[in-house]
Amino acid sequence: MKIVPSEKMSLFEPSIFGDLKVFAKEQQAKGMKLIDLSLGSPDIAPHEMLRNHLSELSKKPSSYGYTLAASNEFKSAVARYYKRVNQVEVDPSTQVIQTIGSQEGLVHLPIAFCDPDDYVLTTNPGYVAYAAGISLAGAKPYYIPLDENRGFVPNLQAIPEDIAQKAKLLILNMPGNPVPMSPSIEYFKEVVEFAKKYNVLVLHDAAYSEFYFTGDRPISFLATPGAMEVGIEINSLSKSFSLAGARVAYIIGNAEAIKIMSRLKSNLDFGIFDPIQSTAALALDHAEEITANLRSTFAERHHVLMNGLKDLGWTVAPSNGGMFVWAKYPYDINSVSFAFKAIEQTGVVMVPGTTFGSQGEGFMRLALVQDVELLKEAVERLKTLSI
Structure with a gap:
């Protein structure tokens, strides 16, 4: 055969x-x-507190059923974390969804929002999962130049008008992988203005938001005025909390976008092991101490x-x-x-x-x-x- x-x-x-x-x-x-x-x-x-918590919960026979989706404990912890560290308020019941690590979320997300031949705006160079997701959706990538003179931030002004008109999704990543450029509130305001003008959903990959070495922490895209109307943010506990093998992340932001992504996710998986969810919630509630x-x-x-x-x-x-x-x-x-x-x-x-x-x-x-x-x-x- x-x-x-x-x-x-x-x-x-x-x-x-x-x-x-x-x-x-x-x-x-x-x-x-x-x-x-x-x-x-x-x-x-991972912090000893997290290892011990996961170990104890994993001993319970009741821990091994399907979770189907994010627990209220986890979603509430995400909302508390965002309010505390980013001054961003969200409704945990409608504006938070869990993904099995950010890689899974990033690869599947374009399927939920893009039809074949729609354009997805991303960067070259950019994280490899973006290209995989665009390909799965049958969409077309348009690669935004990284402007070295502006600290390698993507130059939205370089996007041709006809491409911008056909775009459905804009993917940003700051600090980035592989290029660790830093965002500014001025740049994110430009992104919001662009998204509103062309009716483009913004996905900000904030996987490295706890990795900052001087001054203030990186700005959350959702802290930008108007961002909640046009965007969502994905974050992972893999890097910041050393939980890479646990595969736990979340998307937060625009309620309608979260609803659409939730419908897709309900057809793809049956959720994350509950002890991992609870451990992730504990990590978020003790983020300052751990990070x-x-x-x-x-x-x-x-x-x-x-x-x-x-x-x-x-x-x-x-x-x-x-x-x-x-x-x-x-x-x-x-x-x-x-x-x-x-x-x-x-x-x-x-x-x-x-x-x-x-x-x-x-x-x-x-x-x-x-x-x-x-x-x-x-x-x-x-x-x-x-x-």
Whole structure:
């Protein structure tokens, strides 16, 4: 029997993350000590309070039924968190929905709002899940240039009028992955004005909202006047609370958009394990206590890696937050080849910029997921590159 994939599968190429992992393991088998800065998986364990809470609830026989959707406990905790840290008030019963991690929510969301051939506005480079979701919906991506002179924020003025008229969805991510640009209230006001003018739903991916190293926390898009009329925000507990494997996130904002997404979700899954939901609620209610250590740790890592790469002659995108460093290397070689050369010669595993779009050529994304001493060692090793 011949197993034949659907035509839609032609849209999904094998992930380069797998190829990097295989090659890195081959080098490791030859004696190379690896320093893996590729995957943005938190290396800091969840707070002991969260581990204990999850453990105790998991012992209860009553914990193992279908939850079907987000619990009232979880939705209320999200609403309290947003009011406390972002000064944004929402109705937990109508303006909060849970997703099985932000990846699942991001990939499925365009299906709920976009018809085939509708345009989705996003960035190049941008997080890989956006492209996957657009493809599943049969929509068309339009990639907004990242304006380096404005701190790599997407330039809405560069979107052609005919594209803007056909757009249904605008996806933003600040601080971003892979480019950790920071938002401003002035920029978000521009986004709201654009969305109202063209009747475009805004999705702001706020997965790195707790990763800020100087000054005030990043602004929630929903804190912008008028944003609740045009937008929703997705956030995850994966990074900020080191609950990546638990797969728990949420979308918050415009009630009608949440209602539509809820209808889709009710046909896709039966909810998240209740002990995970309760643990996530506990994390949100103790966010300030838990995330203070995260920021202190990542701020130091951020400083060491950014300055180290600059000293090597790399051009580093300026940032005051996020979980990654986005940097242009000073060699005449394409980014995929450079990534494999770096592993082979130094054992430092990075993600080539073209993973996130054609405009990532010449760049590397480095995740701040190793301790300071290993980051210093990574910089020293990169000094020895022979290209």
